[in-house]
Amino acid sequence: MGARILIRGGRVIDPASGIDRVADLLLEGGQVGALGEAAGEGAAVAQVIEARGLWVLPGLIDLHCHLREPGHEYKETVLTGTRAAVAGGFTAVACMPNTVPPNDSAPVTRAILRKAAEAGLARVYPIGCITAGQRGERMAEYADLVAAGCRAFSDDGRPVMDAGVMRRALEYSRHFDVALISHCEDLRLAGDGVAHEGAVATRLGLKPIPAAAEEAMVAREVVLARQTGARVHIAHVSTAGSVALVAAAKAEGLAVTAEATPHHFTLTDDALEGYDTAVKVNPPLRPAADRAAVRRGIAEGVIDAIATDHAPHGTVDKELEFDAAANGMIGLETALPLALRLVADGEVSLSRVVEALTWRPARILGVPGGRLAPGDLADVTLVDPEEEWTVEPERLFSRSRNTPFAGWRLRGRVRATIVGGRVVFRDGAVVAVGP
Amino acid sequence: MAWARKDLLGIAGLDPAEIVEVLDTAATMKDISSREIKKVPVLRGKTVVNLFFEASTRTRVSFEIAEKRLSADAVNVSASGSSVSKGETLLDTARNLQAMNPDIIVLRHSCPGTPAMLAARLPAAVVNAGDGAHEHPTQALLDLFTIRERLGRIAGLTVGIFGDIAHSRVARSDVLALRALGARVLVGGPPGMIPPGIVELGAEVAPRLEAMLPAVDVLIMLRIQLERQGGALFPSAREYATHFGLSADRLRLGRPGLLVMHPGPVNRGVEVAPEVADGPQSLILDQVTSGVAVRMAVLYLLSGVHRAPAAEEGRGGA
Ligand SMILES: [Zn+2]
Numbered sequence: 001m002g003a004r005i006l007i008r009g010g011r012v013i014d015p016a017s018g019i020d021r022v023a024d025l026l027l028e029g030g031q032v033g034a035l036g037e038a039a040g041e042g043a044a045v046a047q048v049i050e051a052r053g054l055w056v057l058p059g060l061i062d063l064h065c066h067l068r069e070p071g072h073e074y075k076e077t078v079l080t081g082t083r084a085a086v087a088g089g090f091t092a093v094a095c096m097p098n099t100v101p102p103n104d105s106a107p108v109t110r111a112i113l114r115k116a117a118e119a120g121l122a123r124v125y126p127i128g129c130i131t132a133g134q135r136g137e138r139m140a141e142y143a144d145l146v147a148a149g150c151r152a153f154s155d156d157g158r159p160v161m162d163a164g165v166m167r168r169a170l171e172y173s174r175h176f177d178v179a180l181i182s183h184c185e186d187l188r189l190a191g192d193g194v195a196h197e198g199a200v201a202t203r204l205g206l207k208p209i210p211a212a213a214e215e216a217m218v219a220r221e222v223v224l225a226r227q228t229g230a231r232v233h234i235a236h237v238s239t240a241g242s243v244a245l246v247a248a249a250k251a252e253g254l255a256v257t258a259e260a261t262p263h264h265f266t267l268t269d270d271a272l273e274g275y276d277t278a279v280k281v282n283p284p285l286r287p288a289a290d291r292a293a294v295r296r297g298i299a300e301g302v303i304d305a306i307a308t309d310h311a312p313h314g315t316v317d318k319e320l321e322f323d324a325a326a327n328g329m330i331g332l333e334t335a336l337p338l339a340l341r342l343v344a345d346g347e348v349s350l351s352r353v354v355e356a357l358t359w360r361p362a363r364i365l366g367v368p369g370g371r372l373a374p375g376d377l378a379d380v381t382l383v384d385p386e387e388e389w390t391v392e393p394e395r396l397f398s399r400s401r402n403t404p405f406a407g408w409r410l411r412g413r414v415r416a417t418i419v420g421g422r423v424v425f426r427d428g429a430v431v432a433v434g435p
Numbered sequence: 436m437a438w439a440r441k442d443l444l445g446i447a448g449l450d451p452a453e454i455v456e457v458l459d460t461a462a463t464m465k466d467i468s469s470r471e472i473k474k475v476p477v478l479r480g481k482t483v484v485n486l487f488f489e490a491s492t493r494t495r496v497s498f499e500i501a502e503k504r505l506s507a508d509a510v511n512v513s514a515s516g517s518s519v520s521k522g523e524t525l526l527d528t529a530r531n532l533q534a535m536n537p538d539i540i541v542l543r544h545s546c547p548g549t550p551a552m553l554a555a556r557l558p559a560a561v562v563n564a565g566d567g568a569h570e571h572p573t574q575a576l577l578d579l580f581t582i583r584e585r586l587g588r589i590a591g592l593t594v595g596i597f598g599d600i601a602h603s604r605v606a607r608s609d610v611l612a613l614r615a616l617g618a619r620v621l622v623g624g625p626p627g628m629i630p631p632g633i634v635e636l637g638a639e640v641a642p643r644l645e646a647m648l649p650a651v652d653v654l655i656m657l658r659i660q661l662e663r664q665g666g667a668l669f670p671s672a673r674e675y676a677t678h679f680g681l682s683a684d685r686l687r688l689g690r691p692g693l694l695v696m697h698p699g700p701v702n703r704g705v706e707v708a709p710e711v712a713d714g715p716q717s718l719i720l721d722q723v724t725s726g727v728a729v730r731m732a733v734l735y736l737l738s739g740v741h742r743a744p745a746a747e748e749g750r751g752g753a
Pocket residue numbers: 156157183235236282283
């Protein structure tokens with residue numbers, strides 16, 4: 001697999017290797033070969049990609065998305081989801097287990113991986129359930145799931161409310177050296193809330209979710225990480241208080257990592273004005289001060305990764321009263337340009353943004369990739385940093401259209417996505433389907 | 436004539452002239468209700484659908500009487516459940532309604548924003564008759580009408596609103612409407628009932644009833660949801676009545692002419708003691724009478740019959 005490809009004259013940005021310079025990059029045999037002035041010299045190159053003016057990045061890795069298969073194929077499938085992934089520059093995605101049935105057993109994991117192999121686009125790393133059936137009672141069979149291919153565990157969307165269960169799960173997870181990804185939400189504090197508890201929810205009369213609903217659970221996970229020594233990854237951090245808790249945990253040397261989503265670092269709860277259900281997400285959009293703290297957290301590396309929480313929904317899930325509408329928005333195809341706005345605004349360095357989309361998620365999942373050193377996976381994303389484009393939902397590759405960024409003018413566009421030395425997306429089209 | 440909106444979704448976004456126009460129109464409507472033949476033909480041939488997803492006999496009957504006095508054809512649709520079940524989308528509901536070709540839809544719904552969502556999709560005028568904890572604009576307008584009728588003005592008054600501000604659509608609409616016409620508004624209640632951001636709506640927080648009473652010309656006591664006790668905003672009705680209720684003794688802390696209001700129905704002996712609710716300072720029954728007049732005014736203004744045919748159609752605000 002993967003004939004020789006020479007990517008010529010691009011700006012190679014690989015924070016993990018400390019590289020940021022114009023260079024040729026040779027891919028061979030599905031791996032990164034040489035990098036340098038004359039990387040392709042003397043080699044019989046099957047394909048040359050002119051990359052002058054483009055950025056050459058390690059393939060982006062999303063450690064939190066929802067592919068909806070099995071069970072909700074009308075929203076997304078592994079095929080359509082990985083099409084969206086490669087269109088967004090992601091060469092690998094980790095998919096959450098809240099499918100129907102949930103991914104709490106090896107057959108489900110294997111079915112997802114089979115679909116991913118058939119699609120032949122992005123790498124897919126299934127995330128298994130923390131507890132059987134996501135019921136929060138009894139832990140799932142991690143040994144079986146890891147053997148089948150799970151790379152992390154989460155009951156995303158269904159927080160493990162029983163601290164005793166979480167403690168045992170964390171202890172047990174150490175045997176496999178996997179991260180447990182915690183959707184931090186104290187359901188009793190959140191109640192039937194649908195929006196951040198603050199001035200906007202008050203004005204609009206939306207039932208409130210206090211920041212404490214997230215922060216109390218982050219605090220619990222930090223305490224349990226200390227207790228167990230296990231790897232805890234905090235999903236979609238959205239409040240200043242959560243960022244501070246993660247920072248303190250890291251300062252203490254605990255194995256706590258965190259992610260933030262493009263919507264939480266881009267939007268505020270002001271977007272709820274007009275009751276657009278496209279911005280109904282969990283955790284909810286927060287006020288500007290929380291958004292600023294999340295941005296700072298990314299800039300300082302307190303928040304390790306940028307993850308999409310790509311959550312496709314159909315109109316039957318969203319064209320409802322605000323209370324009844326499903327949580328979540330799609331995000332694979334807008335994540336990179338939204339992250340680059342942080343760079344353009346001078347809030348986060350480019351290398352930090354790239355690292356948060358590549359190396360750090362690879363390390364959290366414990367998977368190869370996220371780096372362009374010789375011998376690494378030939379997973380590469382080529383980006384035109386100057387190209388501006390308008391988000392048109394009907395032209396996205398995801399099966400669902402639930403994005404609040406319709407009509408947004410974004411800068412930075414994925415020009416090519418290479419997985420294992422094969423070009424799978426180029427100039428607006430998915431170019432290879434099948435194994 | 437300032438009124439050019441398609442819908443009445445809330446007080447937010449209305450300008451003072453529009454509020455005054457409703458109040459002035461309501462004054463003429465009230466005359467109709469005091470005649471022997473309480474019916475005028477201004478909405479003859481117009482269809483009004485009263486769509487209540489949440490039980491509310493008082494509000495629905497008030498709208499229905501207003502519709503009948505204006506000779507509109509009123510249709511009552513009460514839908515069960517607090518939200519549309521999965522499978523029947525809001526759009527389905529909207530399409531079904533549109534097929535009935537109503538001129539005005541009066542909508543009560545437990546989910547905030549639902550009137551705005553339907554209004555954006557339907558050519559019919561939409562009146563928000565209460566959406567969750569968001570707004571209840573006709574209640575606020577009738578409160579203002581009642582106060583103005585008794586005291587002759589709104590500007591310069593200090594009005595207190597006491598109780599569960601956090602869950603009250605009446606409180607939100609009242610704060611916005613009173614502030615728009617130049618009143619000072621104090622809100623109070625136990626801490627869990629004062630939501631963040633209420634000050635941004637223009638209210639001042641004066642948590643204690645005892646402190647609020649001497650400062651206000653009018654005191655609006657809010658209904659307490661006794662059903663919500665499971666939600667534990669307060670430990671018991673007994674404790675609420677004792678510490679936060681308006682007893683005759685507490686009322687004496689207020690100015691002599693202090694007026695007492697309540698959006699109803701009153702939990703007698705909980706928010707307001709019976710002798711206060713029935714006493715000379717109470718405007719509670721006046722509010723009910725004003726309600727019909729204000730709703731007649733709103734229906735009349737939204738029906739567009741007062742406008743010249745060429746009048747500009749404004750988009751609903753809020
Ligand atoms: Zn989640």
